[in-house]
Amino acid sequence: MGEELVAESFIAALHKPTALLPIAKHRDSIAYAVEHNQVLIVVGQTGSGKTTQIPQILNQAGWCSDGKVIAVTQVGYSIRFEDVTSATTKIKFLTDGLLLREALVDPLLSRYSVIMIDEAHERSLSSDILLGVIKKIKKRRKDLRIIVSSATLQAEDFLQFFAEEDNPTASTKDNAQSNADRAANGDSVGPGTIVSIEGRMYPVDIEYLASPAENYVERAVQTIFDIHTQEGPGDILVFLTGRDEIETCIEMIADRLPSIPKDQDSLYPLPLYAGLSTEQQMYVFEETPDNTRKVIISTNIAEASVTIPGIVFVVDCGYVKLRAYNPESGIEVLTASPISRAAATQRAGRAGRTKAGKCFRLYTEDAFTSLKEASIPEIQRSNLAPVILQLKCLGIDNIARFPYLTPPPSSLVVRGLEMLYSLGALDDYARLSKPLGVRMAELAVEPMMAKVLLSASGFGCLSEILTIAAMTTLQGAVWVQHEGERKAMENSRWKFAVDEGDHLTLLNVYQAFVTTGKKDSGWCRTNLLNFKSLSKAASVRNQLRRYLERFGINVEESLTRQQQSTKAGSVDKTEQIRRCLTTGYFANAARMQPDGSFKTVNGGTTLHAHPSSLMFNRKADWVIFHEIMETGNKTFIRDITKIEKAWLTEYAPTYYKLSR
Structure with missing residues (x-):
């Protein structure tokens, strides 16, 4: 969640x-x-x-x-x-x-x-x-x-x-x-x-497909319209795996809306996923307008975390995005995986809250019986470096003897220890280093970004790195894209673009926001920027700054000077920022291939710049990235910045020695 x-x-x-x-x-x-x-x-x-x-x-x-x-x-x-x-x-x-x-x-x-x-x-x-x-x-x-x-x-x-x-x-x-x-x-x-x-108060009929769906998003749209034309009143909840699928589904529904006869109720599609602003999320809880049927297209966030009134029909794609960490490559991705039987039961239960309902499973009954009873716990498929860091800070040095509900595989523990050692958070005896390791544990960000923040003073770019750290917590919710405004959003992004990549572009966006947009919400609307998300970034930045000040690290702020030095393209400042990012994200390094894709340092994983990244269809030799995800049969990276190959061994000699 x-x-x-x-x-x-x-x-x-x-x-x-x-x-x-x-x-x-x-x-x-x-x-x-x-x-x-x-x-x-x-x-x-x-x-x-x-x-x-x-x-x-x-x-x-x-x-x-x-x-x-x-x-x-x-x-x-x-x-x-x-x-x-x-x-x-x-x-x-x-x-x-x-x-x-x-x-x-x-x-x-x-x-x-x-x-x-x-x-x-x-x-x-x-x-x-x-x-x-x-x-x-x-x-x-x-x-x-x-x-x-x-x-x-x-x-x-x-x-x-x-x-x-x-x-x-x-x-x-x-x-x-x-x-x-x-x-x-x-x-x-x-x-x-x-x-x-006891929970569910009304029966729910389950319907399965006779044969597997080739494309569950397309099948979901067809099922929505079948429900609308063939079933009684009641809102529809559709489970898909992520933002991209949800937005595609909403566009496909919008394209088919004109086919609904004028004398029938219309459909009112709404998205629900974690990256939405609170205001956008709240629409799903509002009363359905007259002469419409609400269709909520959601991630598994609606599976157990919230109860949405008025749902009578559920459409279940049968998949969920799960974290999967490969200890050999050191890469953790969000990948679409079959749900468990327990999750399928949870999803169906959403339909029986206010009256008898129906759940349309976009998979066969045989597929349902072959599902695992429960999902593999995150602790058995995740990067454990953040967890190990916290346990060490709690005084639990012997990670193996901690009372786990389900013990993690030893390969994940070893890889987590290696990563923390390479970041300088652990000493040769696998104890927290002082002060770096202790401070990394206390910062409310993941270890890679914690290392970047604590290294920034040495590179003379602490103020800028604070901003970048805050902006990356938004997980892509910087821009607002309304239906039919994709081109306008692209044009807006290019106003703030920096050749070196996404992190410096996020810095430009924030600096423009605090000088202009914070005082003028119309500026955000004009530039298709999410005012609430950027306001949240400002709040997160202040909190991170207070953490650093508690450590005795002084954050010198001069927004005008910052803006002049980075916006004017000062080579020295932008290079220092990119070097600083490399001190934490050296494990997330990749090299561009002749076909425009990227490969990880060990050459084992092929990656593609996400279409939302400024590095999409652009040239770069070596890059580091902040986020990675699987969509379809491709693995995408986002928040990408150009670096020099030599910086990897300069700032992470231990890591590349261990990797070999």
Whole structure:
């Protein structure tokens, strides 16, 4: 899941009367279970009210007395660079990643009386690590209550995980004896229990294809129009894998809208994915206009994270974008993979919230039965360098003995250690280096960008690198493209273009925004720039600057001087910025081939500049890149900057020695 979702819709759900939700009849049993057990596993479908109502039930039961706070890991409210809580806060909603960061300062998370980990079944990297950290805290804090909320039936796995004692190989029988000993000693608090809450209230019919679809986006569009002409009223939710597919689907729907007879309702297609502005995301929650049927085309963000009213029909493409890290090439890509049966069930369940619904699966029934029961946890297919860095900062030096819910492959751990060593974050004994490694762990960015930020003073470009770091957090949501405005957006991008690549172009955009666009929102509209995204970048930049100032690193700001030196094309300044970027992104280096594609340094992976990159169809010998993704049968790179080959061995001699 992304780190940003629709906060407004979530806050509205907090105020929904508990009596209207399936959780209402479990109110007393939940309060009792938390009082008498250190761990509670709550099983319930999305929409049952568990996320919004359980914290309020516990607040009313007195779990926020003595200044204590209930923490709920919920995407969307307190994100990586924002915190809107105060001294009077009783219930705090925050990402699991942010709660992990709090543990760096307060290792026992002592301000919290209850910690609720929501959507744990998704098995994200940060939630799995948080489960392990909380398991360690649990031994020291008998007063802490832990709630794990899951929409699938993995409850026994979670309960067993917390029941295991220090010895991770201990049997269930051993743990049962340990619990009996605890009871004999007069400890009235049990180790844990499970509460199940019914979710879906109406039946959902499932329809499969007779034969596999050649192109699921085209088939999705056809299915949307079939539903519109052949089925009853109700909005449609379509699951695709990413932004490009969603925008293609919306364009295809728009092309076919004139074919709908004038006396029939029209279709109102809306996108939903993490890169959209909050304002754009909110449209999906608004009431459907008269004489229209809303069609929401979404990533898996709508699978479990949000409940959208009015959905009666679901169209499931059967795929999801998953992170996949190759320890040999050192490259992590987002790749479209078949969903799990659990995810397919989740998606179908979206259709049965308000009335009987239908789910149209764009795959055969045989394909469904061949799906894995659950997705491979992120920890078994991700770059572990960020996780290892955080664990080391938490004082967990022996990574192998950490209590993982599912242990990662040793090859991923070794590669993560090698990367951190090459970045200078670890010393020869695999301990955090001081001050570099400690500071990298404390910065709220991934290790490569942390190294770049902490190297920038030495290159005389700290102010510029701060801006670039903030802009890359937007993940491409810099430009606003409305239907039929692709050419206008391209023209706007070229106004800010810098020959050396995307990072310096992002710098130009931001500098123009803070001098002109921040005071004049019309300037953003004219240049097809996303005002809210750029405002967010300014906020993130200020937060990163405060981190650096806490480290005693002075950030000299002179926007006019910055703009003159970079915009005028000062070779010295632009080269220093590119050199600085290379100190962190040396592992993401590639060389252009005669056909215009790129190959990684080891020659094993063919890459293509993404059409949104300024390096698309342009010449460059060597480049570094920030982001990589798979679309169809091609692997694309984005946020690309030209570099010199010699810089790679100059700034990362250890890495290229290890790679050989």
